[in-house]
Amino acid sequence: MAAIKQITREAIAKILDWNSVISAVEEAMVNVSERRAVQNLRSITAIPKTDNILFAMPGYLNTDKSTALGCKLVTLFPNNAQRNLPSILANILLFNENTGVLEVIMDGTEITAWRTAAASVAATKYMRDVNSQYKTLAIVGAGTQAKIHAIAFQHQFKFVKVSYNIIWDFITLASNSCSSSSSGDEELVINMVPISTNSTRKNKRHAGDIVPNYSEEVHIWNRTYKKGEILCEELHRQSKIQGTTKEYTPFQNLEECIKDADVIITTTSSPIPLVQYKWLKPGVHINAVGVGEAVMELDEETYKSSVVFIDHLAGVEHELRHLAEKGVVFQGEIGSIINGTTPRPSSGQITIFQSLGT
Ligand SMILES: NC(=O)C1=CN([C@@H]2O[C@H](COP(=O)(O)OP(=O)(O)OC[C@H]3O[C@@H](n4cnc5c(N)ncnc54)[C@H](O)[C@@H]3O)[C@@H](O)[C@H]2O)C=CC1
């Protein structure tokens, strides 16, 4: 028998790119919804007297484009941060579909992180009102999923808030005041900016000029503020290296963090609801990523007042019974919106993608 090919986490990280991962995940979601993919319920082995779990996630696919027989094995050890290890570690085994011979073992940790964020991107694309704006992104949590979601969402969407600077000099205006006014639900923010800071030799400004100022708004809240702050600094440093300076703001207060958000991503294991319906902006889209026997990151009112789609109905019915028992109604799988068999939610509604994972 040929030797088993091993692919390391570093090798995987080098070949992943967002466009390919997002389109592969969208295709997989459609294959799941059209029942072309064989995706059985995953088995969950909980290690007694701990919070630690081993998941086995087998699957089979045979389409014009690809054939694969595989199994992802995932460990979820929530206290691994203390050991400087990720909470979630994964390996993927690929078998020859004719002989059953194990051919490849590849690291699945990086794939799990990217795949999960790509699923949220796809859900946001297909559930959120096409005409709505993307100004503010709020992320709840500051671990692996929070970070990869921040990167994926910045790649795919432009969360940009526009404010306008009115250029002044000492002759035309005496005071450095700021003003803001509202028209409909659009807030128009006007800042008074001294001419000296806005004029370059190439780009001459005059008093009275109105200059748009674009700022990328990403809010991050974590139960320990410091961890959120560290993540914001890290993301800011990375965006500077890429030459696209973006603003990441850590928040002490969760309501402040999410109340203006157009998209919210929750990435914790909280069994006590964090997001409250009364804080939400109409039409917000939420990706609820945290998963576990008792995890419930959104309050009941949020679930009950929203259109909720999921990635895999059978899996959700099996694993998220605690949500169904509270009266949460899962309207369908994202794959059925992507392939056009289910209409997109209508505009103005709050939408939720409840992610389970594969
Ligand atoms: N839906 C899916 O496909 C996937 C879901 N997950 C889930 O996403 C969640 C996050 O995973 P990772 O980022 O890898 O974990 P992580 O350990 O790297 O980060 C967890 C974050 O949640 C916060 N947190 C934990 N318990 C909390 C609580 N009770 N209240 C408030 N904040 C709390 C921590 O402060 C930390 O910021 C987990 O629930 C995990 O099971 C992970 C991978 C795939």
Ligand SMILES: O=C([O-])C1=[NH+]CCC1
């Ligand atoms: O998709 C996945 O690998 C997981 N979902 C929840 C924990 C791990």
